[in-house]
Amino acid sequence: MPHDGEEFTEPPSDPALRVKALESLLVEKGLVDLEALDVLIDTYEHKVGPRNGARVVARAWVDQEFKLSIQKDCSAAVKKVFGFQGRQGEHIVAVENTSKIHNVVVCTLCSCYPWTVLGLPPVWYKSAPYRARLVQDPRGVLAEFGTCIPEEKDIRVWDSTSEVRYLVIPERPIGTEGWTEEKLSMLVTRNAMIGVEFAKEASS
């Protein structure tokens, strides 16, 4: 089951000192702007994140025309409707989960991830165990997230080797008929849009 893991290795103070020295050098040489750095951090720590993607999914659940538009050209559709655009979201492909198909995304070579709709990837997505194992044992990996994919369901792993970014559209939970888009979006987790979990249940 997911837990608030603190098991990642505590890095030595060395990188902290190296980064500090490098940043000072870059500022001194006029190669970076200190305020620009703050905007970059604030953007990806607080502004651009999986709540963007949750709005996209909720809209796709209630609006058939929008769903068709993200299947045709997801980047263009989310730019037009929500204004989500730009870096690491230039070529998004939406892959839809159904009663017969479960999609899940990885980047075995680095950490490619659809930033415009999900923000920056979590540590586990970028780490060796996930990158190594998902392509060979998707059911085993998903079980570690508490997600059981029945044998009869076709499981599709998407390895993000190009600049195309994959966004999973999870199945709409049962018992959510008539829900508002906003309420539905609360059921859409980051992990559901990577494909390692389902959307939350209506009773959650």
Added chain:
Amino acid sequence: MNGGHDLGGQHGFGPINPELEKKSIFHHEWERRAFAITLACGFLGKWNIDEARHAREFQNPVKYLTNSYYQNWLYGLETLLVKKGLITEQELLSGKSHQSNNGRSVPGAERVREILASGGPTNIEDARVPRFQYGQQVKVCNDHPIGHTRMPRYTRGCEGVIDRLHGVHVFPDKNSVGEVDGEYLYNVRFEAEALWGEPHKGQGSVHVDLWEPYLEET
């Protein structure tokens, strides 16, 4: 290159350790700074995304795998800054500036959103006819380039089926050495059995984006 970064199918790394969504994506203050200076230096336009990836992966695999994620970013950034002449080795070691940036103007805070919003699309308008068609059986070349490539080792020599045609995109193998060249990009569907053998029969499929030069007819 067959580097430490090419992880698909490797064994022995242990469990995943998922984290809750509410947790910050940064775990240390220095990671925030490493992330920001990497993006800000990218704004200088001295290298592209494949050069950046290659700078991170072109390390002793033991080092790559021992480093944390942002330690690899930091290593890549330091390497590129020196390689492109933006800083000297001596400056990197001493932390002291020995030369100015010759009056170069760098993007300020007011330009960050606009730069991020414009992104860096890699598709190229090109009317060429793709060599492979939807549904066609293809095989990944058994090739082991020593430079940057986006052809994962676990796919090499394996057969799959063309599932999508993404159009012409910048070809990473050449882009990583500063040559902009477009090649047709496909999504190839591999049955689990084709990649991992008989015991994986019926265990779904893996979809991989692969450029035309990585593929051959069967």
